[in-house]
Amino acid sequence: ELIAEQTNSDGRTVFLCTHNLTEAQRLCDVVGVIDRGWLRAVGAPETLARQMWERIWVDLRLAAAPAESTVAGLKALPFVSAVQADSAQLAVELGSENDIADLIALLVAQQERVLAVVPRAHTLEDIYFRLQSHDEGEEAQ
Template structure:
């Protein structure tokens, strides 16, 4: 299906503040602008607490914005929610979306009836969706007897039962095994590319965003800090990032902060190999050399270091100075 140039989901200066009893109000969305084209998989990517779920809930009419506006297929989410609901569906990886004591198939059937879908069509759709999601063999199992992965496949099937034009998926592959996550991603791609559905995918999984999104908005503390195709985002970095394997695991990486040619860094510990990986976003060769030197001077053993092409996480690092993990730690 060729990509049409129609805007399907649009938001302007979208805001959401939550009032809390004893603390200051929480600004979950601090003015978001979005334009999503028909048939696109649009990723809303950011660390935990960034505002992804709030965005999805507002766009899918589950929550009202406290400022700005958003439209889905031309309908305003705040003033025409019932019209929006006719063309959308949503699913979340965090919900447990089914009735335990009926089969997977009866669960899907139940939801198809809520949409008033005629029996023969419902039956056909359930079979087709199940086939595409590898769920067919498990349809007759009671929902509670399904593994997490198959329950999630059923949850995803449910989100497509009404043939929605626009589907909102909030962390649909969170906590799943690799094979299930891959099947669900393949399914999302097929639904967008073959059926022309628009998918808004909230995720904190950077490789997921890179692998299936046509367009990504990187969100941090309620603001979009970058957006574009995964390739254009990665290209925007210019110089390839530096990766170092070091021992022992560092307590701090403050020595990198003072280097001019270093824009930011993140690290992870490889328990099995007993070392730490440090990813550094640099401006140029000199920044990379100084970063390696600074680690050595601070007493770390730099086992290996190399430059490689950028990932989306490093786009975040270049803008925020740190990675998702460090951002989440400072949110506490």
């Protein structure tokens, strides 16, 4: 909390070296990921996530379980890669954040009542492990 106070109130820059990725994501505007002595990535966590994952998952809460025709209609959309339906919950993989409005429009047109829309956010831990798996894949080749 002291670090957050100092940087916000005084406009100071603080370099934080930590293995606690949750803490780093909470405190830092810009992060650098160092792996085995190499700087693998630098940027805001949100920017790094957008660079690493083209597609996004969106969780939706509906007033009731969606009709089968609605789920089939979602699966037929060109920007939808996957749909998971569980009671009044939907998880939909989209091409990009820009597709959320079209997804909602289709649901409303199908008479579905949308109560909540939550895009899934990747954590700094997700980013780190994605970099790790990518590097290990290159070493294997």
